[in-house]
Structure formats: C-alpha cells, structure tokens
Amino acid sequence: KIPEATIIRLSVYSRYLTQLDKKGIVNISSGEIAEGVGGSPAQVRKDLAYFGEFGTRGVGYNVRDLNQHIIRILGLNKGWKVVIVGAGNLGSALTQYKGFRERGFEVVAVFDNDVNKIGLTLNGVPIFPITKLREVVKEQEARIGIIAVPSKYAQDVADHLVESGVKAILNFAPSVISVPENVELRNVDLAVNLEILTFNLALKKNY
C-alpha cells in the first residue's frame, strides 16, 4: 500500500513541475525537485520508485514526461466533475475557488434546501434544490461529491450522493459518516488541523 504522505508529495511535485514547464525548463534532478518543494532527494526518488522507473541516472528527469506520469498516477489525466451540497459559507467559498479547476476539478452544481439560495448562482455555478441531485449528477456525469452541510445532516446527504451515483465523497462536516465499500470517502476536519498545532505547542510547552 502506498503511504498517503507519498500521494500528497506527488501532488506537490506535480504542481512544481507544472511551474517549471511554464518557465521552459526541460530537465531536472531529484535534488532540484527536493529544493523546490522542501524535501530531500532521497525522498523524491523513494516516492517515485513506488510507480516504476523514471528518469536517467546522471541526466535526471524530463520535466514534462515526469509531470504527465504523475498526473496519470493521480488520476488527473481526465477532468472530474464535482457537485457540492451546502451553499453556505464553506460551500460557497469552495465553489468560487479557482484552484480546483487548475487541477482538473470542475464544480458543475451546488445544492441546498434553503429557498433563499436556490436559483442563485455562485461564480456562474447554479444552486439547485437538493431534490434535483440525482438528475443533475447523472446529466453532468459528476463523479465526486463534497459535503458542506451541518453535521447532523451529513450522513443523510452522503446517502443521497451515493444513491445519485457519485464514486467519491469529500466530507467537511465534523461527524463520522459511512458509505458503501465501492465509494471512496475522505473526511477533512479543519478544526483538527488547529488541534494538531496546539498539541505540538503543548508538547513543547511553547505558548
């Protein structure tokens, strides 16, 4: 099994290689990649080794080829259509975020059950009533759903998303939800990120 930390670093390498490609840089060494993203050359080589042989000893890697490889490994060689449920503070920030599109994720629709929000658009993306979720997911061939509703509705929304046919769910509500085996689930808890910081501060008695 490939460590999650490796997948996260691959994404960072890819972002860096994309920048270099734009600057016209053709070849790069593992040392130069490590310098650019703040890691070690050995870590770069180890991460890439999970996926086969890349680059030539002494010459390094071809920037464009390596980036294409990583993009394929991350499943980003095709675009992904995303729907967001919950057009509140977080949902609307995510809908308007240009960074997703740069990585190949297109938010095609947002859903809510608040009549004051339905019918509006966020950065051109329409807000539909939650009752239209199944229809829009099918029509748009959306594969990924993002949950941005309060915790007490998160499981219910997850069930809706699974029924509508999405293959993966990113859940921002701080509650434990469950999905069938064949659906990928990832939970993001922003408050926990702060708690990891305070844990480290408490450990170092550094207030």
Next chain:
Amino acid sequence: KIPEATIIRLSVYSRYLTQLDKKGIVNISSGEIAEGVGGSPAQVRKDLAYFGEFGTRGVGYNVRDLNQHIIRILGLNKGWKVVIVGAGNLGSALTQYKGFRERGFEVVAVFDNDVNKIGLTLNGVPIFPITKLREVVKEQEARIGIIAVPSKYAQDVADHLVESGVKAILNFAPSVISVPENVELRNVDLAVNLEILTFNLALKKNY
C-alpha cells in the same frame, strides 16, 4: 514520536466524549468508543496508551475524566486566540465558523490589504489593515495565525505573522512556505484531498 493519525483520533474521541457527557453518560468502554467513532477497541487502547494509564480494567473509562485528559493532551485546556490574514472567500468562511469556538479557538481579528474590506466586520470580528497585525496580535495575545491569501503572498504574510509573535501558523495557500524552528507550521491543501480521492479511484479503475 506520536503518530499524527493518533492525534487526529484523539480529537475525534474527545468530540464524541463531549456528546456523551452532555447526555449524562458516566462510564464507557474502549469498545463503545470504537463503535461511536468507527474504529477498533484495540486502536482506542493503543492511542490512549501513548499518554499513560487511563480507565480501569473491566469498568472502562470515566467519560468526563478521560475527556479532560485528552483536552489537556491536545493543549485545549486553555482557550486560544487566532488571527486570520485574508478576508476573501475562504478567510470569511473560516471567520464565521462556529466550530472553531466549540473547540476553544476564538478568531479575534481578520486582516486584509483591500481598502473595500478594511473596517467591515464578519460575524462581529473586525477586519483590520495588515499594517496593524503586530499591534493587534500583541494586544489580543493571539498565538495562532491562519493564512488565507493567494499563494504569491503567503511567504510574506508568514514572515509578518512570525514577526508579530504568533507561535503557530495554519497555511491554506497551496505553496511551500518556511518559518523558523520555534514556530509550528501546518499546511492544508484542500485540492490535494480531492487528488487523494482520484488517486484511489484510478487505482481501483473505478470511474
């Protein structure tokens, strides 16, 4: 070194114990904790064992005592004052998020360099000009800074935050930044969370 996954689970255990305490539940077993948060009893015991002996064999754990222990381990036994730099889409969603306050994090000020935003308030939290960062951090005794500005300004803002005296930084800009040894840094890249999902889908050839 304590694995990060353990710290994340501690936070989830604490949230669950808080819910149980509110319902008046006095004792609980590692099996019941595992059931409530979706894990295994052995994992619960292993996580807690990093921090000493809790609970009594056969009786289980006292809900309130265990929760107090975990809260102290996570450094949450005191409140933390937080400042956010960037009052855009993400910064304003984070400022208005009630979930941070529940865990003991109070956003006391937001900073921006856009004259149209300075002087406004978000949910009662004032938006100051970035030039006032040092003064407000000192006055409010803020210890944590959150970066919610575009990538190209992230390092500059990090330097400002370090100079102003914060002890920990949570960075949402998808760029590699560096801070001195004595400052805790954590990067959150929301797009990478989607890429982990697509990596897993590509692995399972499940589109």
